[in-house]
Amino acid sequence: MSMINYASREINCKLVYYGPGLGGKTTNLEHVFSKIAPTAKGKMISLATETERTLFFDFLPVDLGTIRGFKTRFHLYTVPGQVYYNASRKLILKGVDGVAFVADSQIERMEANIESMQNLYSNLAEHGYDLTQIPFVIQYNKRDLPNAAPVPELQTAINPGWPVEDLTRQRLTPDPRHEGEFLVEQVNGQWVERAPYFESVATSGDGVFDTLKALSKLVIKTLG
């Protein structure tokens, strides 16, 4: 991933919203587009079908301005969630710097969430990336719906965590956003790390910027 271009003094970061179909990825981008200062955003592009389903991708460039001499920009992409568009999804992951997984909280969509997460893992692996090593956050969307599964259930199914091999990272790390919860902890004698998670209602914008803020900061940290 080459994000820093010294010749043009530019830093470009590619953030991808991934997740099952109709989970709210495009809605996330639309909310960002509607709320962000006009001077900071570019044109939003949606390659969608006639029924408004994402066909290839949505794209929104967001300008952070010039920081320490570098023009810094985030490129926000969504992927098509529908299962049969995997070739498109894989293409969009090329050169990715950070991933937000938008899960659909509805109990009925649990299987679709898990399938999409496995798909993300294997598509990244094909590009030579390891999901556990790149900036990654999870968003539990549609929290306002009556059939939304409880967060602990979603965490167990979608964000069970991965083993922490690095000894320096094997220490109890509280989740700053959820009291009493941990991002790194010991489970049955094994150190496990989980992705930070956020609850959202993308249609009203709740949690949308929290997710984006957290992911973009994780990506920026990798530059330091």
Place this chain on the structure above:
Amino acid sequence: MIATVGAETAFDPLAFASLTAADFSANDQLARLIGEPEFGSLFHQGEKDSMYLADIAHRVILVVLFDNHTTLGLVKLRVKSAVGSLNHVFIEMQAREEAGANRVESGFVGDAEDEIDRLFGE
């Protein structure tokens, strides 16, 4: 990084560039499906305006927009020699970048985080 030359265009260059990149990537996959390693160039024909795209050093895409005042053959000819010289430039540039440390000066992360808070603060 986007650079343009020639007559001014009315469209958003960033949007244009992202679609161009997607176009190239999708066609790359199509090439593989038919057993080609890649398509080095693409041509899109319009009624009045057309575009010719060429890959440079597997890193940059050269897009030539042209109208009925010229011919595809001439554009192809000119692009071929331009791609030859631009290839050298970008390969050299890439080597220089790889030689340099892929890091920004200290203080960048803090400043960028402040800017993220400001911009995404709602």
